[in-house]
Amino acid sequence: TCSTALIGDDIKPVVKEVEKELGDVDIFTVECPGFAGVSQSKGHHVFNMGWMTDKVGTYEPEITSPYTINVIGDYNIQGDTFVLEKYMEKMGVQIIAHFTGNGTYDSLRGMHRAQLNVTNCARSAGYIANELKKKYGIPRIDVDTWGFDYAKEGLRKIGAFFGIEDRAEAVIAEEVAKYELKLAWYKERLTGKKVCIWTGGPRLWHWTKALEDDLGMKVVAMSSKFGHQEDFEKVIARGEEGTIYIDDGNELEFFEVLEMVKPDLVLTGPRVGALVKKLHLPYVNGHGYHNGPYMGFEGAVNMARDMYNAIYSPLMKLAQSDIRGEQIKTVIAEEKSKLGESEVEQSKSFDITSTEPIAVLESSKIDTQPFLLPADKPLHRESEIEQSKSFDITSTEAITRFESSEINTQPLRIPDNQPLPQWQQIGGKFSAFLEQLPKYLGSFSTEYQMPIICFATIITATITVKIILAVLDVINEIPQLNLVFELTGIGYLIWFVFRYLFKASTRQELAAQISFIQKEIVEGQDS
Template sequence: MPYHKFKCSECIPEREKHAVVKGPGEDLTSCLPLGYKNTIPGTISERGCAYCGAKHVIGAPMKDVIHMSHGPVGCTYDTWQTKRYISDNDNFQLKYTYATDVKEKHIVFGAEKMLKQNIIEAFKAFPNIKRMSLYQTCATALIGDDINAIAQEVMDEMPEVDIFVCNSPGFAGPSQSGGHHKINLAWLDQKVGTFEPKITSKYVINYVGDYNIQGDSEVMADYFKRMGIQVLSTFTGNGSYDDLRGMHLAHLNVLECARSAEYICNELKVRYGIPRLDIEGFGFKPLGESLMKVGMFFGLEKEAQAIIDEETARWKPELDWYAKRLKGIKVCLWPGGSKLWHWAHVIHEEMGLDVVSVYTKFGHQGDMEKGVARCQEGALAIDDPNELEGIEAMKTLKPDVIFTGVRPGEVAKKLRVQYLNAHAYHNGPYKGFEGWVRFARDIYNAVYSPIHQLSGLDISKDEIATDIGFSTRQMISDVNISKDEATPIEERPYTGDYDSVTKLRGKTYPNAPGQLVDVV
């Protein structure tokens, strides 16, 4: 068996079966690490809890909702603004967070009365918001507060409001994935079928499993609209509470992140007969194939192909420019959930990156199976890693950059390993054709950052820190530009602002950025 034992975890022998190295010709039955198990006592896990998976990942992106947590304020604070779930209503759900702020006295005497008071006060503070999601936490679940009954009391007294109750305390599952499951089914049981949104097209979908990180959902929704498809609801990025109550009227569920939202898709098929179609929004080839699959379902192949051709012609030259300069760069793909397998193959195939490790903090065996199958031979696959294992892996594998979250990312910085935020992005969105180029640009800027190069110099030993250790050269695009077009690319200053590059795009050269500094 190709199990990998970390030296730092020798005192926890069970950890050995949670990490494997993918060998040549390895079949999945012998190289899958154990996944979705309870965290082993003694290891410092990076996992989130089930409450985090329900409130932070699934619930909070809903835009026109007061998200109220019934528990200590720390639970709420930990799940506030750590992802960039933007919305088109001035980011209401990002600006405010709500907690009943349970104290020790409430654990003794109960907190139901305070909960009701908090709910009413929140609605009065925001009179234009008539919807609320109410989340249970460990503390109030353990003392038995009946949040369903309190929510119903408020709705009886205030008939203009509607409250969704999510009973997913932190201990409701081995990881945040347990919370995904809880909120998926709770939403379906409580709210789906209770509202009839307006149907404006012959082709209607729910876009499921996307959370509009820096605008991801809007990018994909734009493609669907250009095909003539109505996006009835987005579960839950930039999603409207009432639109999501009408999910039962869609003709197709288009699923992006299977780990977080396949549960509601499967149940919608059972209860309402709505089929499920899995797609991928990352990478030119996977995205093109996904748009075509949706097009084929509705008989809109021509419309899908027109988008693919237009976007590819516009953005592929830029992607190729970056790919030439990223070939052979070593990366650790440590994103947490579905990006493990959404990215494992395509960043190698389309950007030339070498994936030396993959991991998941809360994925199931299915995630590991797809991720390991897609990544390169020799990659180290890890389930539920702790901080010391991550440090040991970076020291052993010596990656140029890791794609992960803020906490392990900050640890990587101390080891002088660049990181990109795989959860909330650095400069997203990363979905879509343009987004994939934006991702490549962020990787390029991370790897070739002059500041990063300078950080490795020891000013107590190096004679002149600014002159020792690196050199720069101008990288000029080799695109041919006709005389009658605007200022040639090589004469344009590169500001580092991707939007400025986009505005400079011409009709016949949707190509590479202009002057870039490559540090060697």
């Protein structure tokens, strides 16, 4: 690891000491800090060479078939390994070791007993397959196991090597009969759909032609972060003219390509998949799969199903629809409706068409101010309109209609030339003030919200501090508790000195913790 390399540990002698001390135990170690280079490939190579040198040939596996193979470059993603195992069992072929999907320590040490190395992922797997050929003379064949046509070809290669072509054909016929119609159903619906493949290097050339031949899809762009020149040479040979190939693409390049090709689907990992979903494009996890396995005949149907579900998902259709315009229209209509009701409820409409003097009262809900009418003109009620006040003067006679849902609506008659009593005027003003009080308080709290919160916080903190001090004073008055606290403090001090200050290593640990606290609290950095 990086840590042992940075501090200068010589890990292999340490491992030998541990093996000697524990007895019946076998430990493998490889020095590969930082994957030993700028890409994962170099780290794989270092590991493979270390395993070949130290462990292969140190275990003898039980042989149960005259036909034995190693499957190299299979990582058992969502059960891929079990699909291949099923085919080999039907053909009577024993798999000595899977490198490294579902592999075991002992089976990988017994790889030297296989008669054939079947290589699936060619780059890193090729290292160990070539070493096995050099050291033990085990031949190597490369296969593709994704897609109908490639699965058929791979099984036929293995069958031809051992001279059991009839068994291979029987397996192929059985699997095709089981899954061919299902694949055809998806092909009818996926033909012509454009797809981008942004995965590891081998997946590009494993999937490109398979998607085009098996499902009629069109691969319009491909990218790989760790793919080598060999990977791109293979995928370009299998791809169509006009396809865009990107080596180690970044997000901005992905955006540009998506705008150019306008794909229906992207096969990629979760990191880029999250980016793609924000653009309302469906994606299928090309690294860990959505609902695998994807290998073999069964896997080809599973992969087609996941792509079909992604492209035709109703949720994806909804995500692509921008309904904000309709929402705005609805909100505006509702606001207009509310505004109209508010105006009717809280306003007074006065229609003045007479030359006679009229005293008009303004109030939000009820009229509390005294008003004067010409002599010999009684006030009477003509109609009822809920929650509104309407004064309509359309003749030479002064007529005032007074309505309110919150007061007595019976006609009010005032004697000629007689103003309201003073107590009624004072009561009306007080009533109006009470009605407006909630509005005043709401406006005040909105305008001075922050000062109010600050003031309340200061008061609360002051009260809390006083309560804590009072509790501490009470505790100090109890001798037993006071002694317990002192002994606890002395004990913790002694423990702290022995734990952190006696040794240089523990002092470094303490300094590291202080540095961590400084970054997290003072500088606001996340560890």
